[in-house]
Amino acid sequence: MRITCVGGGPAGLYFAVLAKLADPARSVTVLERNPPGVTYGWGVVFWDDLLDDLFAYDPVSARRIWEAACQWDEYEVRATGKDVTYLAGYGFSLGRHRLLAILSERAEELGVDVRYSEPVSHPVRHRHAPTPPTLPHSDISDLPGGRARNAELADADLIVACDGAGSQLRNADAAHFGTEISTGANKYIWLGTPHVFRTFTFGFEKTHAGWIWYHAYPFDDETSTFIVECTPAVWSALELDRLDAAAGCARLESIFAAHLDGQPLINRSSGWLNFRRVTNQRWDNGNVVLMGDAAHTTHFAIGSGTKLAMQDAMELADSLTTGGPLAPALERYEHRRRAALAPLQRAARASSEWFERMPEYADLPSIRFSYALSDRRGEYPLWRYLLHVSTQRSVPRAMLRSALNARRRNRARRRPAAEPRIPQLTGG
Structure with missing residues (x-):
């Protein structure tokens, strides 16, 4: 299986790690549009439930993340004219640059081809799926740099679109995915x-x-x-x-x-910015599947974006374990992740509306x-x-x-x- 992940964020890099752990002989490529070390945001937060999952899937990267993270053991609330108060709870935080460095290093150790400054900004014909007649079509050779630069898309058995809330691959077939943004x-x-x-x-x-x-x-x-x-x-x-x-x-x-x-x-x-809630009626199109913010977003007030993206990667890896055709595996991944996401999405909406x-x-x-x-x-x-x-x-x-x-x-x-x-x- 030849796998190409479009987007070098936590979802794409971590799925690449799991794909290589599944079989070192697989060809796995990550295409990231930014140069090395360039990323949006500052730090990310997570909790023990994600750490438990990370250790279950790959203790090597999990330990590196754990050792690099800051730990805090309560929430502090300050407000004009009010006494400082405290909320029970604890968690972890880590610089986004550091997290991506850990994951990219781990991926490259396992033989993943991580490529930077590789934009994918044009509609791409997906293998096993017809091009919607209402959308313009550009061959791979029309992409910046020509066919040689993004041949991995044309030749891939599986394309993972994990290029963020503004995903170009998703937007190229937005009618098929049923993309809605509020x-x-x-x-x-x-x-x-x-x-x-x-x-x-x-x-x-x-x-x-x-x-x-x-x-x-x-x-x-x-x-x-x-x-x-x-x-x-x-x-x-x-x-x-x-x-x-x-x-x-x-x-x-x-x-x-x-x-x-x-x-x-x-x-x-x-x-x-104004927060954008991204939902999709479908998460796959032929050999293309959505992951992370390309598939769904949750408001930053509950701090679960990175967690959900990496858990997407885990579930997609699990859904591809049984063998057989790709389509049922992608449907299984979507079904399970939708069920897991539902309570967090409700919590995120309630949280954002409170603010x-x-x-x-x-x-x-x-x-x-x-x-x-x-x-x-x-x-x-x-x-x-x-x-x-x-x-x-x-x-x-x-x-x-x-x-x-x-x-x-x-x-x-x-x-x-x-x-x-x-x-x-x-x-x-």
Whole structure:
């Protein structure tokens, strides 16, 4: 089987790793449009459930990810005019550059051909699937660099489209996939800062124009992710719609000065965005299958994008283990991932809608406000509120953190560290 992954993000690289683990003789290529080391975003977050899965599938890359990640053991909530409060929980964070470096290194160790500066931006005729008559067709030779540059697409038995929410391969056949994109109301921007936050922090500031807030977390010893979000009305009133990148960062540094300890904000993104919810009625077309953000997106407020992309890769690898035709395997992958995604997608929608209504909660007392933030999915029983109230005091809070960290250590000890789980891929 010849496999080509279009997109060198976590989904594409990790699936390439699993494909090579399945059979080192397979030909596996990853085409990434950006040069090496160029990626969108700052840090990513994940939890023990993803680590458990990573160790089950490939302990080598899992251990490297685990050892490189920062660990935090609670959430901190700050808001203008309110006491600082805390939410129970723990997780991991890692620079996106570092994660991709780990995965690309692992893939290349296994013999994956990882190619950078390889754009795929034209419609491609998919093997085993007719070209929809309403869409223009370009041969592989029409791509930048000609046939030699992207011959892997023409010759591939399986093409994995994991090139992000704006996937070119998916968009070329959007009518077939039934692609639907809805846009969230709030504006947000993905920034970084050399101020290293102690733990995952939500900070809310009330300005003359209204409320604006950030989601921040450390991902190495020198840098934190700093995502700023607000309603469109506040965004316009603060003139953030008219300021260039430098002036916009300066305005935000002034607003969040009490949180940044004199450190700057750094903008390496494309600017302010509205979150795009991507769904598809179908995930495959002939020998082309969607993965990660190309197939689905979940709002950043629940921090599950990387986790879901890598779990897509695991499920696709598993679905190709039984042998036989490719089509049933791709259908099996889609069915299982849709079922697994459904509760998280509901949670992500509830979470994003809570932030769109955030000003409605702003007048709550500090403890009730932070609990409303914690319970924005509306799932918690009464005892969670009682626990939240009691653990705002230092001694019960320290006891809870100690208990959670003990659970984290016990869970880590149960992870396999020996031979990787090796699925056998379909095809010859």
